[in-house]
Amino acid sequence: MTSRATAERLDRADPLAPARERFELPAGVVYLDGNSLGAMPAGTPAALDRTVRRQWRDHLIKGWTDDGWLDAPMRVGDRIGRLIGAAPGQTVTGDSTSVQLFNALTTAARLRPDRRILLSDGDGFPTDRYLAASVARMLGLELRQVPMAELPAALDAYGDEVGVVLGSPVDFRTGETHDVADLTARTHRAGAVTVWDLCHAAGALPLALDADGVDLAVGCSYKYLSGGPGAPAYLYVARRHHAAADQPLTGWLGHAAPFAMTPDYRPADSMARFRIGAPHILSLSALDAALDVFDDVSVADIRAKNTGLGRFFIECFDARLAGLGFELVTPRDDARRGSQVTLSHPDAARLMDQLAARGVIGDVRPPTLLRFGFNSLYVSYTDIHDAVTVLGDLAEANRRPHDRTAPAQRLIGETHVAQ
Numbered sequence: 001m002t003s004r005a006t007a008e009r010l011d012r013a014d015p016l017a018p019a020r021e022r023f024e025l026p027a028g029v030v031y032l033d034g035n036s037l038g039a040m041p042a043g044t045p046a047a048l049d050r051t052v053r054r055q056w057r058d059h060l061i062k063g064w065t066d067d068g069w070l071d072a073p074m075r076v077g078d079r080i081g082r083l084i085g086a087a088p089g090q091t092v093t094g095d096s097t098s099v100q101l102f103n104a105l106t107t108a109a110r111l112r113p114d115r116r117i118l119l120s121d122g123d124g125f126p127t128d129r130y131l132a133a134s135v136a137r138m139l140g141l142e143l144r145q146v147p148m149a150e151l152p153a154a155l156d157a158y159g160d161e162v163g164v165v166l167g168s169p170v171d172f173r174t175g176e177t178h179d180v181a182d183l184t185a186r187t188h189r190a191g192a193v194t195v196w197d198l199c200h201a202a203g204a205l206p207l208a209l210d211a212d213g214v215d216l217a218v219g220c221s222y223k224y225l226s227g228g229p230g231a232p233a234y235l236y237v238a239r240r241h242h243a244a245a246d247q248p249l250t251g252w253l254g255h256a257a258p259f260a261m262t263p264d265y266r267p268a269d270s271m272a273r274f275r276i277g278a279p280h281i282l283s284l285s286a287l288d289a290a291l292d293v294f295d296d297v298s299v300a301d302i303r304a305k306n307t308g309l310g311r312f313f314i315e316c317f318d319a320r321l322a323g324l325g326f327e328l329v330t331p332r333d334d335a336r337r338g339s340q341v342t343l344s345h346p347d348a349a350r351l352m353d354q355l356a357a358r359g360v361i362g363d364v365r366p367p368t369l370l371r372f373g374f375n376s377l378y379v380s381y382t383d384i385h386d387a388v389t390v391l392g393d394l395a396e397a398n399r400r401p402h403d404r405t406a407p408a409q410r411l412i413g414e415t416h417v418a419q
């Protein structure tokens with residue numbers, strides 16, 4: 001059952017369908033790239049305008065205190081904390097995921113000064129790999145990169161030499177999920193600490209950082225959280241580590257008394273120690289507004305819907321794309337599939353350009369992967385049906401070299417840069 005009528009019936013039964021009104025999407029676009037850059041929440045422009053005019057323009061420097069700018073990194077961090085299973089006081093926003101990774105990995109390694117191995121996901125996002133390598137070089141550690149699935153075996157093999165394990169709950173290419181609780185428990189049995197990169201999980205999958213005993217975690221807020229381009233990243237540090245956490249970026253706003261302006265650094269004894277420097281108030285206010293969208297929805301409902309969207313995509317794939325050169329890369333098993341479906345095709349880049357010309361936006365992971373992400377708050381079953389139908393039409397037409405069927409009017413620009 002993969003007809004458009006089926007898709008429409010699924011949309012009518014979808015409890016999250018009304019959430020689409022909370023976003024502004026260009027007309028005629030099926031947006032399946034919200035796992036790279038989330039769509040704009042309808043409340044964002046007004047929130048930015050308020051910050052700029054009513055706060056910055058009218059209050060000037062008093063904004064730091066009167067408008068709560070100084071505490072915004074912790075306040076907004078706690079709002080993200082609710083989505084990742086972190087009790088208040090353990091999540092701070094700021095900088096990019098890359099900077100927070102540097103911070104988290106260094107802090108984690110300093111919690112285990114007698115261990116010489118940094119173990120990380122060999123299939124991880126490039127910035128994670130690059131930063132793990134740099135931190136290892138800087139601290140004189142040995143970096144071992146193995147695929148997520150082999151991390152448990154590596155932990156058994158290197159045992160008490162491992163200080164830090166860096167992993168991701170979702171493979172950004174294939175969309176395969178990994179068990180945070182299980183790897184965290186194994187890491188602890190080996191005496192090491194975990195750093196999790198939540199970029200492709202937060203806002204899409206249930207996370208329970210406190211309950212799972214996670215030590216540190218980082219993530220970005222411009223993907224499923226829709227905080228806007230370059231929105232501040234976040235860092236989670238479990239409370240039990242706060243006193244011992246020797247974080248490398250000893251900025252003045254991490255000081256116990258920043259305005260005492262003392263010559264020596266004395267870290268705040270709370271999560272404020274990770275605030276580093278002046279918060280990005282303009283982008284934080286966009287992120288703050290984006291989080292309003294999540295106020296009355298549960299992550300369980302979000303997960304139920306993206307599981308359904310993924311399953312429907314795969315049913316449409318079986319019905320429409322078989323025999324056209326595609327392979328399904330993402331696991332069929334609901335429990336092992338994140339909020340995306342990845343296909344491989346030898347002609348991936350050309351197909352994605354053609355899709356974009358027809359108003360369907362996904363992204364390409366060279367050389368052969370086509371990636372489609374599902375934000376439960378604004379993607380519909382009808383979107384999935386239409387995207388797969390157009391993809392099938394294009395792949396079929398490409399196989400007929402003399403087909404003169406002109407592609408429909410180009411609705412949007414070039415394929416987007418994607419994270």
Ligand SMILES: *Cc1c(COP(=O)(O)O)cnc(C)c1O
Nearest residue numbers: 096097098125172197199220419
């Ligand atoms: C998107 C993404 C990042 C992005 O890092 P930035 O420094 O915020 O650009 C990092 N890690 C993973 C796993 C990602 O998916």
